[in-house]
Amino acid sequence: STMSLERCQSEWTEIEQEYQQTQETHKVYRQKLEELTNLQAICSSAISKQRKGLKDLKHSLHKCTKTCNEKETAVINDLKVQIKERQNVFFDMESYLPKKNGLYLNLVLGNVNVTLLSNQAKFAYKDEYEKFKLYMTIILMFGAVTCLFLFNYRTERNKSEIPVKML
Numbered sequence: 001s002t003m004s005l006e007r008c009q010s011e012w013t014e015i016e017q018e019y020q021q022t023q024e025t026h027k028v029y030r031q032k033l034e035e036l037t038n039l040q041a042i043c044s045s046a047i048s049k050q051r052k053g054l055k056d057l058k059h060s061l062h063k064c065t066k067t068c069n070e071k072e073t074a075v076i077n078d079l080k081v082q083i084k085e086r087q088n089v090f091f092d093m094e095s096y097l098p099k100k101n102g103l104y105l106n107l108v109l110g111n112v113n114v115t116l117l118s119n120q121a122k123f124a125y126k127d128e129y130e131k132f133k134l135y136m137t138i139i140l141m142f143g144a145v146t147c148l149f150l151f152n153y154r155t156e157r158n159k160s161e162i163p164v165k166m167l
Contacts, residue, residue, distance in 0.1 A: 044097050047090050054083050095122075 061076050068076060098115040116122045 040097050043093065047093060047097075051087070051090060054086060058083055 058080065061079055065073060065076055096115075096117065101109065101111065116125055
């Protein structure tokens with residue numbers, strides 16, 4: 001009895017130490033998550049600001065094109081290419097940042113953040129989403145065909161029950 005009580009106390013001490021470590025790990029996790037959320041907001045804001053600046057610059061370059069010589073036109077075209085490349089980089093950056101869900105996803109899931117941080121998770125999600133859409137399409141088509149047959153059956157049955165008036 002004493003031996004087993006000592007063993008239980010020893011196990012409790014070990015579990016208590018692991019618990020303390022788990023609490024510390026969770027605290028660090030929450031801090032990092034908060035940092036990540038703040039960084040996401042900062043990046044999203046900076047990208048939006050950059051996009052607006054590029055849009056304004058592109059508009060200004062378009063106006064300049066009308067009154068420029070050949071050398072200036074070459075510079076403008078070079079800037080336009082660089083702007084296009086920058087927009088592509090921003091698109092890649094935004095794929096790792098949270099964004100608003102589309103209409104369908106909002107209807108199905110509600111306003112839930114489905115930002116996936118790794119490419120592997122993104123591909124797995126897309127694969128599962130495509131399967132879901134396929135299954136839903138099959139179910140809806142089956143339902144539509146069933147309704148069509150039931151409607152036609154009822155219509156045909158009702159036609160045969162209508163009495164013909166004698167003249």
